[in-house]
Amino acid sequence: MNSLRSGLRRSSLALSLVLGISTVPALAGGAGPQHPERPLTLQFGPVSAQATLTLPAGRARAPLVLLIQGTGPEDQNGSYAVAAGKIVQGSMGALARHLSQSGFAVMRFDKRYAAATFQPQTAQAAFTAYGKLGMTDLLADARTALNAAKEQPRVDTSKVFIYGWSEGTVVAASLALESRASGLILQGPVVASFADSFANQFERVGLTYLKPYSVDGKIDLKGVLAALYGPGSGLAKTEASLLLSLSSTPEKPVLSSMLDTNHDGLIDLKTEALPQIRQFYQQFTPQSPMYAPATSLPTLGELAPHLTLPVLIVQGENDGNIDPAAAQRLNAALGTAGNPDHTLKLYPGLGHSLGLAPDITQDTFAPMQRAPMNDVATWLEQRSR
Template sequence: MRNRNAIRALAGLAVAALAFTCSTIPASGAAAPKTVGHQSLNLDFGDFTAKAELDYPTWRKNAPVVVLIPGSSPEDLNADIPGPDGKQLSHIFLDLANSLTARGFAVMRYNKHYVTSMTQVDYQSYYTKLTLQGMLKDAGTVLTAAQNNPHVDRHRVFLYGWSEGSTVAAALAAAHPELTGIAFQGPVTQSWPSLFQWQYEMVGVPYLRQFAVNGGVGSDELKKASAGSGGLVAKEIIQLLAPQSYTGDFSIDPALDPNHDGRIDIDNELLPAIPGLIAKLVTGPLHIYAPGEALPDVSQVAPKLRMPILVLQGGNDANVPASGAATLNRNLHRDHVVRIYPGLGHTLGRTATQIGDNFQPMTAQPQADLALWLLLHS
């Protein structure tokens, strides 16, 4: 699933990794002690002061630094993802910080605008004031703070954009050609409305079919689906059909039920209605993703980026189709690597299916591949 350049690059990574490992072992053969420093920062985002953290290897001066740019929803600096019951599903930015600092890299991560922690968010401001252009400005503030930090090498700076953050990272990199490289995880490679349609039709609808009776669903079926084993993306369609489902009311939206029978036929009523429902979303609560307001997707920007590029993509990603990474692989300039991992989801955690993709903890292999790519280019 990767091109010849990628294969050669990964072969070079293995050699570079061996050389780096040998260079960090003292002549006596004993492993050098490796400790990590943590610097807490307060960044001015205008009407909000965001907490950020620089994690850096104390045993290495002027370390290369990776700036982690978060995905959609109110994410904190760990990328803590809560499930419907409030329990944490994963914290992949914390995992990446621990993995990379142990390998000699510094990592800068930050709370998104209006986010104080996983459980403390100014939701009113987040969903009414924040735009993708605002997120780009915030990421620029974070980048400047990273470049000016005395613990890092300002001439070896990488961006890492996840999901929504891939569009922010791409736009930021386009304005900063001095950057050493950029990595995308689960990149957005199409318009947001078309992406939402893909999520509903390719993940949400197949999940609903598991509970359908005579080709349709009503409140009983939606309640069962809500308690089923589908991931967060698979279950988003439930709230689309039953807007009050978060309160325990799984009644079908009357606007989707013209015959008032309390049910909706998947093929004859739901599928034809999805484009119109998405149009209402992107002109309403999700207006930041509307054409003209959203940042360009990665496929539009990436061919213009001349720095090295890494793409990490789960084959069972429920948020973005893996085909987008395959398209990037064909269209990017020569110095790029695309890794598509079968059996991994949007967080690069293990999932047997797209329907079951539920922000599982990131596996070790993508973390190792990222570290080796960073090493080769730093």
């Protein structure tokens, strides 16, 4: 199991990164004179971080919306670095400007160490430092950002809404509870435990993607390599890579002997791979600073009975990272707990980013569509009157 654990530990970073990071192209155009953007500098532990408050035109005081990104050291636009000099652009800024057009002051911020990951000379140290953070650190940083936004002129501190995406939904929910927010918006919420959420990605996306490359549910090295060069999303290919040994190289790929439990040169996806991958995540997550009990945060399934404030859940039906059934369970749990104001919006044909996604194996984090943006704005307007 040690070899499998090492290999999956390496791959779990990739899994974690795709749990909540936007990979959409940068959207053209800035805020423009009608929607002034106020730059701010925040202090997150030992690190200074940049933030932006986008203000609506023609409104003396505006309700506040705080945006919280998904997993990994993203900047305030949801952008992140994947390799030396290569940056994947996000669209948090586009969402901020859209909500600002509806009359809201919108705060977004760089996550701790994010800026340093964009510079080749500091990237490695920054990623290492980020890997030592717990979710309690992320909550502290989000709290700092919220408090800074509340201190700004033209912000109506009596109407504060928290918006979280994917892993950020966990931070957003805890912050909304402690700050007595006016409402909570959850995009692709993490409802089950982190261990179960990671394992569910392999079961839903990995098994679906790998099936055409297998015979009778069993896959060989040739099938795994074909999958890695196939038309799947980054997450789908990451799941396929879990079937390779840690000793694999591009020149000499090797099938995982730990997953091939009967050593027949084939991996049975359901009876060999799935149980061991589930077991790994049950063992790995308590050892990770981000997910260890002492430094993590409760997921939405645990928090549901305490969420009595208005809650909006926006969920793509083709979301490869978060099972839409989880959003449905959360919405039902809110009703059972007696929450009088909870809404679930399901979007056919949209993925984790609420952008277009043909299916769960091709959810490539396309730009968020206008329909969910409009729905969020309408929901906010109705609860800030």
